[in-house]
Amino acid sequence: xxxxxxxxxxxxxxxxxxxxxxxxxxxxxxxxxxxxxxxxxxxxxxxxxxxxxxxxxxxxxxxxxxxxxxxxxxxxxxxxxxxxxxxxxxxxxxxxxxxxxxxxxxxxxxxxxxxxxxxxxxxxxxxxxxxxxxxxxxxxxxxxxxxxxxxxxxxxxxxxxxxxxxxxxxxxxxxxxxxxxxxxxxxxxxxxxxxxxxxxxxxxxxxxxxxxxxxxxxxxxxxxxxxxxxxxxxxxxxxxxxxxxxxxxxxxxxxxxxxxxxxxxxxxxxxxxxxxxxxxxxxxxxxxxxxxxxxxxxxxxxxxxxxxxxxxxxxxxxxxxxxxxxxxxxxxxxxxxxxxxxxxxxxxxxxxxxxxxxxxxxxxxxxxxxxxxxxxxxxxxxxxxxxxxxxxxxxxxxxxxxxxxxxxxxxxx
Numbered sequence: 001x002x003x004x005x006x007x008x009x010x011x012x013x014x015x016x017x018x019x020x021x022x023x024x025x026x027x028x029x030x031x032x033x034x035x036x037x038x039x040x041x042x043x044x045x046x047x048x049x050x051x052x053x054x055x056x057x058x059x060x061x062x063x064x065x066x067x068x069x070x071x072x073x074x075x076x077x078x079x080x081x082x083x084x085x086x087x088x089x090x091x092x093x094x095x096x097x098x099x100x101x102x103x104x105x106x107x108x109x110x111x112x113x114x115x116x117x118x119x120x121x122x123x124x125x126x127x128x129x130x131x132x133x134x135x136x137x138x139x140x141x142x143x144x145x146x147x148x149x150x151x152x153x154x155x156x157x158x159x160x161x162x163x164x165x166x167x168x169x170x171x172x173x174x175x176x177x178x179x180x181x182x183x184x185x186x187x188x189x190x191x192x193x194x195x196x197x198x199x200x201x202x203x204x205x206x207x208x209x210x211x212x213x214x215x216x217x218x219x220x221x222x223x224x225x226x227x228x229x230x231x232x233x234x235x236x237x238x239x240x241x242x243x244x245x246x247x248x249x250x251x252x253x254x255x256x257x258x259x260x261x262x263x264x265x266x267x268x269x270x271x272x273x274x275x276x277x278x279x280x281x282x283x284x285x286x287x288x289x290x291x292x293x294x295x296x297x298x299x300x301x302x303x304x305x306x307x308x309x310x311x312x313x314x315x316x317x318x319x320x321x322x323x324x325x326x327x328x329x330x331x332x333x334x335x336x337x338x339x340x341x342x343x344x345x346x347x348x349x350x351x352x353x354x355x356x357x358x359x360x361x362x363x364x365x366x367x368x369x370x371x372x373x374x375x376x377x378x379x380x381x382x383x384x385x386x387x388x389x390x391x392x393x394x395x396x397x398x399x400x401x402x403x404x405x406x407x408x409x410x411x412x413x
Contacts, residue, residue: 008257008276008277009276010264010273010275010276010277010287011277012277012278012279012284013275013277013278013279014278014279014347014388015278015279015280015312015313015347017275018275018278018286018288018313019312019313019316021274021275021288022288022295022313022317023316023317023320025274025288025290025295026295026317026320026321027320027321028177028320028321028322028323029177029178029180029247029321029322029323030178031045031046031175031176031177031178031323032175032176032178033173033174033175033176034173034174034176034178035172035173036163036166036167036171036172036173036174039158039162039163039166039174039176040158040159040160040163041157041158041159041219042157042158042176042177042178042179042322042323043155043156043157043158043176043177043322043323043324044152044153044154044155044156044157044158044162044174044175044176045154045175045176045177045323046154046174046175047150047152047153047154048150048151048152048153048166048169048171048174049148049149049150049151050145050146050147050148050149050151050169051147051169051170052145052147052169052170053141053142053145053146053147054142054143054144054145054168054169055139055140055141055142055143055144056141057088057105057106057141058105058106058138058139058140058141059084059103059104059105059106059138059139060100060101060102060103060104060106060113060137060138060139061102061113061137061138061139062102062113062115062116062137063100063101063102063115063116064100064113064114064115064116064118064119064137065078065097065098065099065100065113065114065116065119065126065128066082066092066097066098066100066106066107066110066112066113067092067096067097067110067111067112067113067114067128067132068092068093068094068109068110068111068112069111069112069131069132069133069134069135069136070094070111070134071094071095072094073094073095074127074128075125075126075127075128076095076096076097076125076126076128077095077096077097077124077125077126078096078097078098078099078121078124078125078126079092079096079097079098080098080099081098081099081100081101082098082099082100082101082104082105082107083101083104084101084102084103084104085103085104086104086105088105088107088108089107090107090108091107091108091109091110092107092108092109092110093109097114097126098110099121099126100113106138111134111135111138112132112133112134112135112136112137112138113132113136113137113138114128114130114132114137115137118130144168145165145168145169151165151169152165152166155323155325157324158176176323177321177322177323178322179219179220179221179322180219180220180221180247180248180318180321180322181220181221181222181245181246181247181248182215182220182221182222182223182246182247182248182249182250182318183222183223183224183225183242183245183246183248183249183250184208184211184212184215184222184223184224184225184250184251184252185208185224185225185226185227185228185238185239185242185249185250185251185252186205186207186208186211186226186227186228186251186252186253186301187226187227187228187229187230187235187251187252187253187254187263187301188205188227188229188230188253188254188301189229189230189260190202190203191203191204191205191226191227191253192204192205192227193205194206194209205226205227206303206374207252207253207299207301207303207306208224208226208227208252209224210303210306210307210374211250211252211299211306211307211310212224214307214310214311214314214315215250215318218314218315218318218319219318219319219322219324220248220318220322225238225241225242226238228251230254230260230261230262231262232262232265232266235254235262235263235266236266236269236270239251239266239267239270239291239296240270240291243270243271243291243292243294243296244292244294246294247294247321248294248295248296248297248314248317248318248321249291249294249295249296249297250296250297250298250299250310250314251263251296251297251298251299252298252299252300252301252306253300253301254298254301255276255285255286255287255298255299255300255301256285256300256301263287263298264276264287264298267287267289267291267296267298268289270291271289271290271291271292271296272289272290273287273288273289274288274289274290275287275288278309279345279346279347279388280309280312280346280347280348280349281343281346281347281348281349282300282302282304282305282308282309282349282371283299283300283305283308283309283312283349284300284346285300285305286298286299286300286309286313288313295317297309297310297313297314297317299314300371302371302372303371303372303374303377304351304369304370304371304372304373304374304376304377305371307374307377308349308351308377308383311383311402311404312349312383316328316408319408324408325411326407326408326409326410326411327408327410327411328402328408328409328410328411329402329403329404329406329407329408329409329410330402330403330406330408330409330410331385331400331401331402331403331410332354332361332400332401332403333361333398333399333400333401334352334354334360334361334362334363334382334384334398334399334400334401335360335361335362335363335396335397335398335399336362336363336364336393336394336395336396336397336399337362337363337364337395338364338365338395339392339393339394339395340365340384340386340392340393340397340399341392342386342390342391342392342393344388344389344390344391345388346388347385347386347387347388348385348386349383349384349385349386349402350365350369350383350384350386351365351366351369351376351377351380351382351383351384352364352365352366352380352381352382352383352384352401353366353379353380353381353382354381354382354401354403361401363382363384363399363401365384366378366379366380380404381403381404381405382401382402382403382404382405383401383402383404384399384400384401384402385399385400385401385402386399
C-alpha cells in the first residue's frame with residue numbers, strides 16, 4: 001500500500017484564479033434546433049425577426065357589431081354574423097352592420113366595433129345606444145408585431161411568454177443552446193446505494209443524488225454513474241466512459257491526500273489537471289481537469305464541500321455552456337445575529353438563513369459548519385462569504401451573503 005502524501009504537487013490558488021481558469025476553458029455548446037415544446041428555460045441562439053404582421057388582419061377586440069363609424073346613423077341593417085376563423089365574406093356599407101365575435105376579421109368597409117352591451121337588435125335592425133370613433137375596439141393588422149420587427153435577441157432566456165410569441169410568429173422550431181449533458185459519479189469503497197442496508201464501514205451514497213439534483217436545478221441534463229470503487233483501473237474506465245458520453249463530468253471524493261485518493265493521478269494520466277487545490281473552506285481539494293475536450297469537476301467527498309463547490313464553480317460553468325449571460329446569484333450586505341468563528345487562512349462560505357427586517361438583512365448561520373453535516377444546508381438560503389485573512393466576526397458585523405434561493409442576475413466576472 002502507498003504511503004500517505006504529506007505535501008501536494010498542486011499549489012493552493014485563490015477562488016478567483018480558479019474561476020478564471022474554468023471560465024477560460026468552458027464555452028457555450030453549439031446551437032441546435034428545438035421545437036416549441038422543448039424551449040422552456042433554454043437560451044435563444046439566434047435573433048428572431050418577424051416574418052409577418054401580428055395580427056395578420058384587422059380584428060374585433062370584443063363581441064359586438066362591425067360598423068362604419070362615420071355613417072352618422074344609430075340604426076343599421078344587420079347583414080349577418082362573423083366568428084373568429086370565418087372567412088372575411090362580403091363587406092358592409094354605411095347604414096349596415098355585421099354581428100361580430102372577439103377575434104374575428106373585420107369585414108371590408110368596417111372601421112369600428114360597437115360593443116354588444118351598447119346595442120339592441122330587433123327584427124334584423126341594430127339600434128346603437130352610443131357612438132364609437134373610427135378604430136375603436138379594433139385590433140389593427142401588425143398592431144402587436146409588424147413584419148421586420150426585431151422580436152427576440154440571441155441570448156434571451158425563453159419563458160412561457162417568449163415561447164408563446166414564437167408560436168404566434170409561426171416558428172415551430174428555433175435555434176437554442178442545449179442543456180449540458182452531465183454525468184455525475186461518486187467514488188469510494190464505502191459507498192452503497194440508499195436502498196441497500198448498511199454493512200460494517202459502509203455509508204449510503206448521498207453525493208451523487210444531491211449533485212444530480214443540483215445539475216437539474218442548474219438547467220443541465222444529468223445522469224448517475226457508479227459509485228466507483230477506489231481502484232485506478234476502475235476509475236480510468238469509468239472516467240473515460242463518462243467523458244465520451246457527456247459535455248461535463250462531475251465526480252465527488254478521492255481528491256484529498258489519502259492513500260486511496262486516486263482521482264488526481266488518474267485524471268493526470270487521462271488528460272490535463274488545470275488546478276488541484278483552492279483556498280476555500282469548505283472545498284480545498286476541488287480539482288478541475290479536462291479529458292480530451294470534456295471538462296471534469298472533481299469535488300470533495302464531504303457532502304457540504306461537494307454542494308458548496310458546485311454552487312461556487314460548477315453551476316456558473318454549466319450556465320456558460322447553456323448560453324446564459326447571468327451567471328451569479330445576487331449578493332446583499334447582511335448583519336450577523338451572532339458571533340462567527342473563522343480561520344483566516346482561507347475564504348470561507350458559511351451556510352445561513354438571511355432575513356430582511358426593517359430594511360436590513362440579518363444573517364444567522366445554520367449551526368455547526370463542519371463539511372460532513374449536510375443538514376447545515378437544509379433550509380439555508382444563503383452562503384456567507386468570509387474573505388481570507390478576516391478572522392473571527394462579532395455579532396452585528398456586516399458580511400456579504402450570496403442568496404442561493406434566488407435566480408442569477410449578475411453577468412460574467
